[in-house]
Amino acid sequence: MHRFAHLNLKLASLAAGAALTAGAAACGDSTSTARPPQATLEVHARLDATGVGGITQMPDGRVIIGFHPFYNPEVQVALLNPDRKSTTPYPSMEWQSCKNADGSWKPDFNACLDWVLGLHTDRNGVLWLLDSARSTDKAAGRPAGLVPKLVGWNTHKNELERVLPISPEATLTESQHNDFVVDLKHDVIVIADEAIGEGSGGVGDKAALVVVDLSTGESRRLLQGHHSVMPLKEPIRWDVGRPTSGAVDLYVGVDGIALDKKREWLYFAPLNAYTMYRIRMSDLLDTSLTAAQLGAKVETYADKPFNGGLSIDEDDNLYLTEVGERAVGVIPSDTRKYERLVSAPDMVWPDGVTFNSDGAMYTGAAQLSLTSALQADGVARNKAPYLVYRFKPLAPGAPGF
Secondary structure, eight states, X not given: OOOXXXXXXXXXXXXXXXXXXXXXXXXXXXXXXXXOOOTTOEEEEEESSSOXXXXXXXXXXXXXXXXXXXXXXXXXXXXXXXXXXXXXXXXXXXXXXXXXXXXXXXXXXGGSOSSEEEEXXXXXXXXXXXXXXXXXXXXXXXXTTOOOEEXXXXXXXXXXXXXXXXXXXXXXXXXXXXXXXEETTTTEXXXXXXXXXXXXXXXOTTOEEEEEETTTOOEEEEOTTOTTTOOOSOOEEESTTSXXXXXXXXXXXXXXXXXXTTSOEEEEEESSOSEEEEEEHHHHTOTTSOHHHHHHTOEEEEEOOSOOOEEEBTTOOEEEEEGGGTEEEEEOXXXXXXXXXXXXXXXOSEEEEEEOTTSOEXXXXXXXXXXXXXXXXXXXXXXXXXXXXXXXXXXXXXXXX
């Protein structure tokens, strides 16, 4: 999901934080096979609220929306209402900000959300929210106690399950913890830190994977500096060859991340890259390996376009959001050749992609490329409705991921 930073809607501040969780530039013809959009693609919801980022679900299948932090939304996480036009803050309005109405900081940072992009519900009904704590840079006075954390909300009991701060050893000033997978077989959460946060200059060259042990709460930072998590120094482009084309000099490290059904292989890739990688979970969790030995365990899996959102089904087919082409594609496990799967003219900057228990894959159009910060003339063209799409995947997946 898959898979940006705090800004003041200026291109300069974009480098310090635009959480661009989906990529743009398409692969060459040798790796992308255009197939007609599936007839099953449909608009599931039309929202007035800005920019749909992540999507997951309640245990009963109801959709949970994460509104993209690029827009600095008042409501970050919400439950889609039955009218599919409005939402209700979840778990409550009190959780939606770590600031009071007067702008002062709340006293308890373990009872609020500051900057959320990644969210998933596990098989036990725990909604995991990844708070990257990015709304205010340290240089601008972010309190020392406001640190990146995982919030687990028990959707069955409607109460807080646990809060797991990400340890300082696993976090940099440049960190921007983006998306993640939950592996209850190994009792860990693996996070993609795209590293385009404060002080990065919009270059994710310190990107890494972060492993959080759910038993001990300890975090480890892995693969930093390895080519599999590093972005290419190539801008994110959209609508190439069309009058609406554009580009931004933002270089996003590891972003999309997905875990197969057997919890054997972890798939991941930088947004600004043309290659999908994978590593065995047994190797990623092997604390006896040196950094070099761990890096040698990473495998090149397939060619891909620039992508953000990433998901996987039970047959190991990978689903990728192509923000630049208003499309979602797939890397089938049998061919490992990327194909365009669904697209739509209004699917502007599709972000997260996730499977729902109703049998459909969901994605949302975040419209980031239409915002004033990314428009060449500085004129905003993003507008409601902000759409949620669903389509039939090639095979079933894990609900919430």
